Amino acid sequence: MSNTATPAPSLLEQRAICKITRRLIPFLMLLYLVAFLDRINVGFAALTMNHEIGLTPRMFSFGAGIFFAGYFAFEVPSTIILHKVGARFWIGRVMITWGLVSVATAFIRGPISFCVLRFLLGLAEAGFFPGIILYLSYWFPANHRSAVTAMFMAAAPVAGLVGSPVSGALMRLNGPLGLHGWQWLFLIEGLPALVLGLVTLRFLTDRPADAAWLAPDERDWLSRAIQQEQSSFRDPRSHSAWRALADPKVLALSLAYFGTSAGLYTIGFWAPLIVSGLGFSILRTGFLVAIPNLIAVIGMILWSRNSDRTGERYWHAAIACLIAAVGMAVAARAGSSAILAITGLSLTAFGVSAAKPPLWSLPTTFFAGTAAAASIGLINSLGTLGGFVGPYMIGSTTGTGGHFSRGLSLVGGTLIVSAVTIILMRLMLHRNAGQDLQPRKAL
Numbered sequence: 001m002s003n004t005a006t007p008a009p010s011l012l013e014q015r016a017i018c019k020i021t022r023r024l025i026p027f028l029m030l031l032y033l034v035a036f037l038d039r040i041n042v043g044f045a046a047l048t049m050n051h052e053i054g055l056t057p058r059m060f061s062f063g064a065g066i067f068f069a070g071y072f073a074f075e076v077p078s079t080i081i082l083h084k085v086g087a088r089f090w091i092g093r094v095m096i097t098w099g100l101v102s103v104a105t106a107f108i109r110g111p112i113s114f115c116v117l118r119f120l121l122g123l124a125e126a127g128f129f130p131g132i133i134l135y136l137s138y139w140f141p142a143n144h145r146s147a148v149t150a151m152f153m154a155a156a157p158v159a160g161l162v163g164s165p166v167s168g169a170l171m172r173l174n175g176p177l178g179l180h181g182w183q184w185l186f187l188i189e190g191l192p193a194l195v196l197g198l199v200t201l202r203f204l205t206d207r208p209a210d211a212a213w214l215a216p217d218e219r220d221w222l223s224r225a226i227q228q229e230q231s232s233f234r235d236p237r238s239h240s241a242w243r244a245l246a247d248p249k250v251l252a253l254s255l256a257y258f259g260t261s262a263g264l265y266t267i268g269f270w271a272p273l274i275v276s277g278l279g280f281s282i283l284r285t286g287f288l289v290a291i292p293n294l295i296a297v298i299g300m301i302l303w304s305r306n307s308d309r310t311g312e313r314y315w316h317a318a319i320a321c322l323i324a325a326v327g328m329a330v331a332a333r334a335g336s337s338a339i340l341a342i343t344g345l346s347l348t349a350f351g352v353s354a355a356k357p358p359l360w361s362l363p364t365t366f367f368a369g370t371a372a373a374a375s376i377g378l379i380n381s382l383g384t385l386g387g388f389v390g391p392y393m394i395g396s397t398t399g400t401g402g403h404f405s406r407g408l409s410l411v412g413g414t415l416i417v418s419a420v421t422i423i424l425m426r427l428m429l430h431r432n433a434g435q436d437l438q439p440r441k442a443l
Contacts, residue, residue: 013225016218020139023213025151027203028132031095032155034192035128037163038102038121039067040268041189044167045182047272047282052180053110061395063115064269065388070122075381076374078127079134083373086206087135091128092197098124099193106179106186130380134373137364138207141225143308145364150304150357157300157353160268160293163189168286230368249366250375252425256317257359257383259418262390263324263352266411267292269391271345274331274404278338291342292349303354313358314426320358321419324351328412332405344408351415359422386414 042049042064050060082090101121108114132152140148170188171181179187205211208222271292276285307316327347334340360376367375394407 012217012221016214016222017140017144019214019218020222021148021151024139024204025148028135028152029155029158031091031196031200032129032132032152033159033162034189034196035095035098035125036156036159036268037189038098038193039125040159040265041163041167041185042105042118043269043272044164044171044282044286045185046269047171047182047276047285048180049182052182053108053114055111055114057395059111059114061269061392063111063118065265065392066115067118067122068384068388070119070124071126071384072122072381074123074126075130075384076377079130079373079377079380080370082127082131083134083370087131088201088204088206091131091135091204092200094125094128094131095193095197095200098128099190099195099197100124102190102193103187105190106183126381127377130373130376133360133380134364134376137372138226139222141229142361142365143311145308146304146313146357146361147301147308149360150301153353153356153360154297154301156264157293157296157349160271160349161290161297164272164289164293165283165286168283171282247366247375249425249429250363250378251382252421253359253362254379254382256321256418256421256425257356257379258386258389259321259414259416260324260352260355260359261384261386262393262411262414263328263348263386265387266328266390266394266408267345267349267352270394270404274341274345275338277404278336278341280338288338288342289345292346295346296349296353299350300353300357304357307358307361313361314422316358317355318419318422318426320351320355321415321422322351324348324355325412325415325419327351328408328415332408332412355418390414 173184331344
């Protein structure tokens with residue numbers, strides 16, 4: 001991957017990219033915001049749900065994290081199916097099924113039904129995130145990809161920013177129709193996925209060639225740019241799904257992504273419980289948990305723009321992981337200090353969010369076509385297992401006194417592993433590139 005600044009775009013390129021960005025990114029952000037909110041709203045529901053249906057901290061962490069087992073099981077095939085049948089149909093299908101499962105979560109009765117529906121939610125949503133990452137590679141050349149990926153992924157911290165106060169308010173709806181606040185939370189926040197799934201079936205365009213909303217010269221430029229990018233993959237392995245799945249780069253990126261997922265979902269699932277444990281009300285907890293997400297939104301967009309401007313990906317991802325690890329260490333040592341707790345959670349939210357767009361810019365520089373779909377699916381499926389391991393480490397090390405320090409330190413360790421993996425990968429690729437340029441001796 002080049003570390004040099006990218007050339008200035010032409011007026012046609014600027015016009016086309018601006019039009020595609022305005023058309024696709026706000027809508028994709030809205031889809032991801034709803035998806036992420038439906039993943040993490042269980043953290044707010046837990047404030048009263050756990051007691052009412054008999055969940056211990058260990059049971060809750062297992063049930064919240066088993067989402068990723070279902071996600072893992074169907075991730076790669078779902079992403080390949082999207083590549084084959086098109087994003088418009090497949091993303092619409094994904095949203096409708098996950099909306100149905102999310103609404104059904106309002107009617108759980110105990111630990112078993114909680115775990116079953118969390119698993120089904122992961123199964124229903126599998127392929128959504130890696131499918132969108134693949135979809136962006138159809139529409140944006142590589143030198144624009146980190147910035148637009150950051151805009152799309154900003155929906156995750158925005159979900160926390162907007163969803164935290166909203167979830168806190170919904171939790172106060174005890175009584176109407178005989179439902180508790182946590183049940184209204186799942187009902188009201190699950191319905192938008194159903195509506196948006198139907199909208200997706202009409203709104204999304206599968207490929208640039210089908211984009212009637214682009215001018216002919218814009219469509220031609222984009223098709224040529226993407227085709228030139230695809231034709232640069234001369235190694236047949238870059239197009240083979242099976243070879244991509246066994247490629248060491250895919251496994252390294254999966255390990256790097258593992259730590260960022262552990263950090264992200266530790267914030268998503270446990271931040272409300274950590275903050276409320278400091279003595280704040282549910283509503284005030286909602287507003288305080290919004291602070292780390294606000295910092296993450298602003299930071300990840302600025303960080304990713306700098307990555308696109310310089311053309312550098314690896315150090316941007318590694319340094320962000322280290323910042324997140326520092327944040328975990330601060331939160332682990334916060335004790336009863338709300339200021340230290342929010343500071344640590346904010347550093348972690350910024351770090352894990354800022355690391356992801358540069359990381360996700362890398363797979364489509366190594367692979368194309370079905371191989372890109374398979375590699376993105378595998379990286380996400382293996383990496384997001386960190387979303388199970390991180391929160392579970394918190395729950396399994398949290399005693400009845402509600403001390404989170406040991407679990408937070410363990411999650412911080414996974415982020416350090418991610419940073420080291422990224423740096424080693426960069427050094428190995430740099431060394432291999434140097435060897436390829438060495439003149440070969442005549443035999």
